[in-house]
Amino acid sequence: MMKPGTLILHVAARFLVPLQMLFSIFLLLRGHDEPGGGFIAGLVASGALALYLFTFGAMMTRDLMRVDPRNLIGLGLVIAMLSTLPGWAQNEPFLTAQWWPMTLPGGTELKLSTPLIFDIGVYLTVLGTVMTMLVALTETEER
Template sequence: MMKPGTIILYTAARFLVPLQLLFSVFLLLRGHNEPGGGFIAGLVAAGAFTLYLFTFGAAVTRDLMRVDPRNLIGIGLFIGMLSVFPAVLQGQPFLTAQWWPIMLPGGTEIKLSTPLIFDIGVYLTVVGATMTMVIALTEAEER
């Protein structure tokens, strides 16, 4: 296992990775209304995993991710494709946005939408593609 970092890097990575992942979810959820979205959020999440990779090595990062990055690409593409069906099933043009209001306990209303479903697919695809490349480059360097 590769351990090139310092104690400061180890400590910082353990605090920064969860914060970066939380920020990536924030960017994902606000993305279709304001700047952000699936692509930028996916890059921020990939940056978090890359920091962890450079600190603790490829094997530990694969364990942290729990899902092979190549599988994330397929899952993301599948979820992105799911976002087209609600409009088609309602006889509307391809990729027309659909919104579904949902009441949460306490009287708060949130609106789930097909743009959010599409952004989640993009998010997973970007994280998967980026981490596949970075892990492959790191493992090639370790050989």
């Protein structure tokens, strides 16, 4: 069994993990317009969960994730592939971006798009890949 981290690490992890996850979502959502996107956002989220993993162990991290990281890889690939279908439905070339502006209550405009759907797929794939490796390495060490 992994030796638990220090009290300072426990407190820091409980504070930093939610902040890192929020920052990863921020990077994901702004990625198709400015620097960021699914890949770097997935790495930031993986860093947050890695901190949690090294602080509390593999079992607690699996409980926090609530889904097997390998399933995230498959789900991410399916979502990324689904982002290609709206272009084909419009008789446009493969991976042609489609935009759907929506007005929210209060007059704020939200732009949903196929690049965002693709980035979400990349995000989940990167997160699942990194966490699969880290959890596997940590579980091997815990035995």
